[in-house]
Amino acid sequence: METNAKKPTLFSGIKPSGTLTLGSYLGAISNWTRYIDDYNSILCIVDLHTITVRIPPAELRRNSLTQLAYYIACGIDPEKCVLFIQSHVPAHAELAWVLDCYTMFGELSRMTQFKDKSAKNADNINAGLFTYPVLMAADILLYNTDIVPVGDDQRQHVEICRDIATRFNNICGETFRLPTAVLPKVAARVMSLSDPTSKMSKSETGDQSGCIFLTDSKDDIVRKFRRAVTDSEASVYYDEENKKGISNLMSIYSSITGSSFDQIANDFAGKGYGDFKLAVAEAVCDRLMPIQEKANALLSDKAYLEQVYSEGAARASALARRTLDKVYRKVGFVAKPRMGRMPEAGK
Ligand code: AQP
Numbered sequence: 001m002e003t004n005a006k007k008p009t010l011f012s013g014i015k016p017s018g019t020l021t022l023g024s025y026l027g028a029i030s031n032w033t034r035y036i037d038d039y040n041s042i043l044c045i046v047d048l049h050t051i052t053v054r055i056p057p058a059e060l061r062r063n064s065l066t067q068l069a070y071y072i073a074c075g076i077d078p079e080k081c082v083l084f085i086q087s088h089v090p091a092h093a094e095l096a097w098v099l100d101c102y103t104m105f106g107e108l109s110r111m112t113q114f115k116d117k118s119a120k121n122a123d124n125i126n127a128g129l130f131t132y133p134v135l136m137a138a139d140i141l142l143y144n145t146d147i148v149p150v151g152d153d154q155r156q157h158v159e160i161c162r163d164i165a166t167r168f169n170n171i172c173g174e175t176f177r178l179p180t181a182v183l184p185k186v187a188a189r190v191m192s193l194s195d196p197t198s199k200m201s202k203s204e205t206g207d208q209s210g211c212i213f214l215t216d217s218k219d220d221i222v223r224k225f226r227r228a229v230t231d232s233e234a235s236v237y238y239d240e241e242n243k244k245g246i247s248n249l250m251s252i253y254s255s256i257t258g259s260s261f262d263q264i265a266n267d268f269a270g271k272g273y274g275d276f277k278l279a280v281a282e283a284v285c286d287r288l289m290p291i292q293e294k295a296n297a298l299l300s301d302k303a304y305l306e307q308v309y310s311e312g313a314a315r316a317s318a319l320a321r322r323t324l325d326k327v328y329r330k331v332g333f334v335a336k337p338r339m340g341r342m343p344e345a346g347k
Contacts (some may be wrong), residue, residue: 003040003082003319008146010035011179013044013086013139016063017055018202020070022212022284023190026255027151031184033075035149041081042143042316043071048086048093048135052128053121053203066295068305070214073294082319084312086139091320095138096131098327102168103134103160112156137161142320145179152188153199155181172330176323187255193228196244215292218285225249225281226274236268236276237261246273249280256283 003009012032014024032043045067050060064085076083086092108114108130118125128135136157140148141164148158158181165176190200194210204211209224216224230245238261240247250264253276259267268276298305329335 007038007040009042009143010039010147010149011042011044011140011143011145012149013046013049014067015046015050016060016067017050017053018063018204019213019215020067021190021200021202021214022252022288023151023200024202025074025214025288026187026190026252027153027184028149029071029074029076030255031149031182035147035182036076036080039147040143042145042319043076043081043083044086044139044316045071045084046086046136046139049132052126052132053117054124065302065305066215066299068309069295069298070291072298072308073291078308078312082312082315083308084316085309088309088313089316089320091142091317091324092135092138095142095320095324095327096135098331099134099138099141099164099168100131102171103131103137103164107160107163108133111160113153133157133160134164137164140179141165141176142323143316144177144323146177147182148179149182149184151190152183155183168327172327175326175330184255187251190252191244191248193224193245193248196229196248212284212288214288214295216288218289221285221288222278222281225277225284228277230273230277234273236271236273237265246276249277253280253283256287 010032012028014020014028020029032041035041045064047060047064050063055063068083068085071083072078111133114130114132117129121129137160140158140161148154148161150158158179162178165178169175192198192200192204192210193212194207200211202211202213209227210229212221212224228245228249230249231243233243236246236250237243238247238250250261253259253264254261268279
């Protein structure tokens, strides 16, 4: 896909830290597909971010390719966007270093995700976990991004990206466009079905009964929704404070079917929670089963996936290089010699 100067730019990505969840799908991926025709869409598998938490190498490789197949199966057409794997474009890590020098220790210390992940990984509070938002700022700023469609948990990271960009622009002169986070109207934070006070997360290793994975079988999906934690009132209406479980199920159902909360309450008036849970499960299965089938077919065609991520990396590299060169000039680095003019090794 050639980028079109008249269209605004969208950037987003997901860590291949596990199997994609209904949260990743409703909070991010399904939103990307809404914008793909009207934006230059730069979509990424952010593997560099993933190693802030320990993950076996074979698992990371497998997750990355599976995620690519699922992006495409969910409707991310590689002909309509730039689709690539983050580590294939070195400009991300290069810009992150420069931006590290324009980011304050104090502002990184306030990041909610850093505090959460540090608490969960007390034996591995590494510097990458701390500077994660700077790499994310580099991801976004490299492409002159206008919008970043993300779930609610990533809103703070887009805000710090704006702060870093503003600081750099003030010190070095106008360089970066300021991006805006775009959150879905419903299901911006899909909660665990077994504990509706905590977010549905793909790297949750403990009790997985609250998490719908995009690879789950129909039976597993129905079983998980049947067991979803709710209240004892048995009346379907939206109340995020007092009926967290039901409100979460209503958000999921609304996001998939397009029905408003009032409509749902109306449709299920006088029916028990059992009927509603089953309806949500069916809506989710109807959406996910064709995606799974398509993803499995794609995963058996490794050559095609390689072609997609290779072309994506070439396009992303060309776009990112322009911004990185500009940044290097602004901070005062001597222009890089052309490779052809470099002396041969040993001379
Ligand atoms: N439960 C969710 N509800 C709504 N949106 C969600 N997202 C993730 N979970 C939900 C959105 O999907 C994208 C995924 O980003 P990520 O994987 O890079 O990071 P994350 O937000 O930390 O996602 P996870 O699943 O919780 O990953 P782990 O467990 O590895 O930390 C983002 O746009 C996110 O908002």
